[in-house]
Amino acid sequence: MHESIELRDRQLDSKVASASQSRVQDEQGLGRVGKKQILKRRFGFLSILGFSCTILASWEGILSTFTVPFENGGPAGTVYSFLVVWLGTFSTFLTMSELVSMAPTSGGQYHWVSMMSPRWCQKYLSFLTGWLIVIGWLGAFVSTCYLSASQIQGLVVLNHASYVPTNWQTVLLFWAIVGAAVFVNVVASTMLPKFEGFVLILHVVGFFAIIIPLVYLGDHNPASDVFGQFSNEGEFPTMGLSFLVGMVGNMFAFTGADAAVHMSEEIHDAERVVPQSILTSVLINGLLGFGMILSTLFTMTDVDTALASPTGYPYMEIFCTATSSIGGCTVMSAIVPILVTTTAVGSLASSSRMVWSFARDRGLPGWRTLSKVNSEAVPQWSILVVTLASVFLALIILGSAAVLNDVISLCVSALYTSYLISAFLLIWKRVTGGILEPSDMPPDTLVNTPGAPLAWGPFHIRGILGLFINFCTVVYLAVGVFFSFWPDVMNPTAATMNWAVVGTAGTSLVSTVYYVIWAKNEYTGPVVEIDR
Numbered sequence: 118m119h120e121s122i123e124l125r126d127r128q129l130d131s132k133v134a135s136a137s138q139s140r141v142q143d144e145q146g147l148g149r150v151g152k153k154q155i156l157k158r159r160f161g162f163l164s165i166l167g168f169s170c171t172i173l174a175s176w177e178g179i180l181s182t183f184t185v186p187f188e189n190g191g192p193a194g195t196v197y198s199f200l201v202v203w204l205g206t207f208s209t210f211l212t213m214s215e216l217v218s219m220a221p222t223s224g225g226q227y228h229w230v231s232m233m234s235p236r237w238c239q240k241y242l243s244f245l246t247g248w249l250i251v252i253g254w255l256g257a258f259v260s261t262c263y264l265s266a267s268q269i270q271g272l273v274v275l276n277h278a279s280y281v282p283t284n285w286q287t288v289l290l291f292w293a294i295v296g297a298a299v300f301v302n303v304v305a306s307t308m309l310p311k312f313e314g315f316v317l318i319l320h321v322v323g324f325f326a327i328i329i330p331l332v333y334l335g336d337h338n339p340a341s342d343v344f345g346q347f348s349n350e351g352e353f354p355t356m357g358l359s360f361l362v363g364m365v366g367n368m369f370a371f372t373g374a375d376a377a378v379h380m381s382e383e384i385h386d387a388e389r390v391v392p393q394s395i396l397t398s399v400l401i402n403g404l405l406g407f408g409m410i411l412s413t414l415f416t417m418t419d420v421d422t423a424l425a426s427p428t429g430y431p432y433m434e435i436f437c438t439a440t441s442s443i444g445g446c447t448v449m450s451a452i453v454p455i456l457v458t459t460t461a462v463g464s465l466a467s468s469s470r471m472v473w474s475f476a477r478d479r480g481l482p483g484w485r486t487l488s489k490v491n492s493e494a495v496p497q498w499s500i501l502v503v504t505l506a507s508v509f510l511a512l513i514i515l516g517s518a519a520v521l522n523d524v525i526s527l528c529v530s531a532l533y534t535s536y537l538i539s540a541f542l543l544i545w546k547r548v549t550g551g552i553l554e555p556s557d558m559p560p561d562t563l564v565n566t567p568g569a570p571l572a573w574g575p576f577h578i579r580g581i582l583g584l585f586i587n588f589c590t591v592v593y594l595a596v597g598v599f600f601s602f603w604p605d606v607m608n609p610t611a612a613t614m615n616w617a618v619v620g621t622a623g624t625s626l627v628s629t630v631y632y633v634i635w636a637k638n639e640y641t642g643p644v645v646e647i648d649r
Contacts (some may be wrong), residue, residue, distance in 0.1 A: 123169070129318070132575050136145055141591070142386070142387060143386065143387070146387070146388055147223070147382065148647045149561070149562070149563065149564055150220045150221075150222055150563075150564065150565045150566050150626075150643075151405060151563055151566040151569075151643065151644070151645035151646060151647050152195070152222055152382070152643075152647065153509045153646045153647060154382070155418040155490060155494065155515070156382045156383045156470075156490065156494045156496075157383060157494040158382070158383050158385050159309065159310045160305070160310045160380060160390075161310070161384075161390070162393060162394060163179050163312050163314055163317070164310035164311070164314045165310075165377050165380065165384050165390060165391070165394045166398060167316055167317030167318075167393075168376065168377060168380065168463050168466075169376060169377045169395050169398035170320055170396075170398045170401055170402055171316045171317065171456070171460050171463055171464045172318055172373040172377075172460060172464065173312065173370075173371060173372075173373050173374075173376075173398055173399070173402045173611050174370075174382070174402070174456060174457065174460045175370045175371055175402035175403065175405060175406035176324055176370075176402070176405045176406045176408070176409035177320075177453050177457055177460070178198040178369060178370030178406075179199070179367065179370045179406050179409055179410055179413075179431070180409065180413070180432040181268065181430070181453065181457065182367075182369050182370065183195075183366070183430070183431050183432055183523055184296055184431060185363055185365060185366025185367075186198050186199070186363040186364060186365075186367050187363070187431075188348070188351065188363065188364040188424075188605065189349065189350060189351045189359040189360065189363030189605060190347060190348065190359060190360050190364070191346050191348030191349075192338075192343045192344075192345050192347075192348075192404070192417075192571075193343065193344055193345055193346050193362070194348070194359070195362055195367070195410060195414065196343065196344060196410060196411070196414065197360075198360060198367050199361060199367045199370075199406065199407060199410055200402060200407070201227075201367075202364060202368050202370075202371055203365065203371070203399075203403040203406070203407070203451050205589070205590075205593030205594075206374065206399055206403075207396075207399050207400075207403070207466065208586050208589045208590045208593060209374055209536055209590045209594065210374055210396055210399045211578060211586050211590070212398070212536075212539075212543060212587050213374055213378065213395065213539070213589040214392035214395060214576050215376065215390070215543065215576060215583070216390070216539060216572030217378050217381060217387070217391045217392060217574075218388045218389070218573070218576035219232075219276035219383040219388075219564075219566040219572065219574040219575065220389035220566070220574075221384075221574075222381055222382060222474065223377040223378075223379050223380070223381055223382045223471065223474035224247070224379075224471075224474040224475065224478065224643055225250065225375050225379050225381075225471070225474075226535040226536065226538070226539045227244070227380075227478075227480070227535075228243075228248050228340045228474075229533075229539045229542070229543075229564075229644075229645045230242050230243045230246045230538055230539055231243035231567050231569055231642035232540040232565050232566055232569070232571060232642075233539075233543065233545070233551075233571065233642055234542060237356055239567060239642060240637065240641060240642055241629075241632060241637075242538065243527070243567075243642050244480055244628065244636060244640050245629065246538055246539070247475045247478075247626055248480075248627075249531045249532070249534050249621070249624060249625070250375070250471055250475075250532065250535045251468075251471060251472060251475060251481075252531050252620065252624045253527070253530075253531030253534075254379075254464065254468035254471055255503060255507065255510070256527040256528035256531060256620070257372065257373060257464050257468065257517065257528045258461060258464040258468050258503065258507055259507050259510050259511070260528055261335060261460050261461045261464050262291045262295055262461050262507065262511070263511075263514065264295055264454075264457050265290075265294050265461060266287050266288075266290035266291040266293075266457045267282075267287055268450075268453060268454035268457065269289060269290055269454050270282040270286065270429075270434075271426075271429050271430050271433055272447060272451060272454070274429075274434055275428050275437070275446065275447060275450065276429050276443065276447060281430060282429075284424075284465050284514050284515045287514050288511050288514050288619055289485065291511045291514065292508060292511065294340050294418075294458055295461070295465075295504060295507055295508060295511075296460075296462055297458060297461070298461045298465040299465065299500065301465055302462065302495070303305035303495065303500060303502055306493055307309060307493060309462075309466065312459075312462065313463065316462075319455075319456060319459070320326045320405075321401075323452040324408070324409065326449070326452060327409070327436075327452060328409065328412050330439070330440060330445065330449065331412050331416055331435075331436065331439050331440075331449070332412050334440050334441075334593060335415075335418070335435075335438065335440075336418045336438075337414065337415050337416060337418075338414070338416070343411070343415055343433075350606075350608045351363075351604060351606040351607055352608075354605050354607075359439055360594065362603045362604075362605065363604075364597075365597070365600055365601050366528055368483070368527055368597050368601070369528060369535075370406060370530055370607055371399070371402070371406075372529055372533075373394060373464075373467075373532075374399075374536065375532065375535075376463060376464075376467040377391050377395050377398075377467075378391060378472045379467045379470040379474070380466065380467060382472055383470075384480040388575055388576070389558060389576065392576040400609070413432060413435055416435055417435050417440045418438065419434075422434055422438070423435050423438070423499050430450075431524065432450070432453070433450045436449045436450055437487075438538070450483075451631035465500065465503060469496055469499040469502075469503050470499070470504050471504060472487060472496070472502060473490070473496035473499040474498040476499065477644065478642065478643050479636075479639050479640050479641075479644065480636065480640050480642070482631075486498050487499050487510070496597075499512045500595050506631070520549075525620060527617040527620040528600075529597060529601040529617075530598055530601035530602060530620075530621045531621050531624065532622070533597045533598045533601065534594075534598050536590075536593060536594050536620070537595060537598060540590045541591055542562075543587055544584065544588060546571060547587065548584070549582055551571055552571045552572065553571065553572045554572070554573060555572050555573055555574070555575075557572070560569065563645070563647070566642075566643055566645060567642040567643060602615060602617055602618040602621075603615060615616070631643075
């Protein structure tokens, strides 16, 4: 008995010592890039994998934005554009994994841009990138809440044909979803890692709960219709142009590669775990998303009825046709808005950490307040700002019938631009030989921050292969940014015009004016908080 107690005490002491050593290593790693440990590290590999997977939510996103690639691409275009986007996203994730392994901070792209930029444009380019990330993640949070709200209305229409959804009801549902996300992030903040781990299970189980009855009960189209039939509903001059315009819908389903990056300072061993989690998430989401696309297209036997669904979402009509049951269709369809709502929780977490980090580096007005955290190390003021901004942006729904495509395009254009700038600078540094091997740097040397040497992190793709992957990333992102500004039809009206260019260019203009007038004297890039 006595020996058993001694053994248990030794095991407990060992666990405490291991946890203490891990904490010290995390703090030292963050200190090497000039930052103090302020947030609490609550996430491990599985919980941050759940976070990454549910932020990407590729199969849910594909169902939610199904009409975008289908109308400009058709069944075959939807399939092939998904494969292109999956491959391009994997290339992007590999590039971002190299960067986050070098500097695992919540700032992400703007920190990387600052540490790699030429001195003459370092401050401004980093400042602009930071603002693009802020508006991009705000767009991601808003679009997620909007999708969930409108899908809930679609479920009501599915069960009550006399119900006519109104925009003000969408706004109220939107606010309710925002409230749920705030509750988890603020009131139940310590449970966020467990929540994300649970949602990962729902993400995978929900996929099979839909796909099994869909494929088993539904009639099937011939393979030639799925893989060989293209369409150009936007009436663009060529099918290739229509394909590229429609590809933005699938891009949105993979947007959020940097979600885990902005949580880096809350992840144990972030320089290794973040690359592992985001690469695993793109593999999981790619497989699930591709399976959902094929299942949906093969069972979409009545295209016109599906696209004209009064619910506003073709997948609901496809489920009803396959199951011949309103009850079964409702249960299957309800899984999607439930999971999209959980995505909103992660979107708020990631966007608020980005706002907090950028404020910590004095990139936002009111940075002294926005950079504060509460007793649980949660950036409550940043959460409040993101929440209020989304609440007011929801009012746009009252007067815009094209809000869905606009917020999708804004999210893609802003975030993809921040990825593009980071990837381009990484190529430039690789070509010029400006990045050292970790073994060439003393352990306590300040690295990977403005004015300090650059050194690779634990995740590094060496030689020509790494350069080739970075080049593919730049090409893919450039195409994505360019076509994220295109409307869905060749001759758009004011209602069908893609206004994402206004949001992205407007953000760039406002941030530039703000920088010239005030921020250039205050913002110097990531602030070095550690004395060396």
